[in-house]
Amino acid sequence: MNLSMCFSRLSLSLPPPPLCSHGSRISRPFPAPTALHLEKIASHSNSFAGSSLSLGNNLSLFSMPTQKHSKLTVFAAKKKKYKMKTHKSSAKRFRVTGTGKIVRRRAGKQHLLGKKNTKRKNRLSKMVQVHKSDYDNITGALPYLKVNRKAK
Incomplete structure (x- = not known):
């Protein structure tokens, strides 16, 4: 079973978001995975060969030790200069x-x-x-x- 299936099962077990006074749903952030969720995912993940699960403070999911981490270059977004309005x-x-x-x-x-x-x-x-x-x-x-x- 793949990882996305496990997350969809976990998210389906949550109750629906509450309704606002005018009838629309109040959005809430996706819940952070707890140790219990990670253990459930780890028990379902027999297809991940060579993967490891760390349950430390950072709660990282399935870091692949076989792949080398490549350097990523992050470019700052160009700040948009706004036009001034004429009075x-x-x-x-x-x-x-x-x-x-x-x-x-x-x-x-x-x-x-x-x-x-x-x-x-x-x-x-x-x-x-x-x-x-x-x-x-x-x-x-x-x-x-x-x-x-x-x-x-």
């Missing part, structure tokens, strides 16, 4: 000039325009360069913005 409202508020400066609109041109004179409204219509101290905040919100930090 979309910031992307609508800021632009980059051809020289790499970040510009914005002036505040105060949305409402109550009747009491503002024409000269003031024209001044508020123009784009203004963002202060250098705010560049870190803007480039954090807009990671793919091509900014020239040395532009004055």
Whole structure:
């Protein structure tokens, strides 16, 4: 009798997993083999020639002394670099000039325009360069913005 048959018999003798409040089964981990399970498996395993059963702390199953252990090379999985998301409202508020400066609109041109004179409204219509101290905040919100930090 092979090893998988023994494990299937042992797993069939376990009670079914309990039900959750909404009716689905609660999964539980596969039980660790105990010394009694290993003795049952060892008694059924007459077909394993040259195999040994160790019941030490590590509970290893059927180590084959006839085979040489080959060196295994474990490669670390490549960590995936995630794309940063653009803050979309910031992307609508800021632009980059051809020289790499970040510009914005002036505040105060949305409402109550009747009491503002024409000269003031024209001044508020123009784009203004963002202060250098705010560049870190803007480039954090807009990671793919091509900014020239040395532009004055």
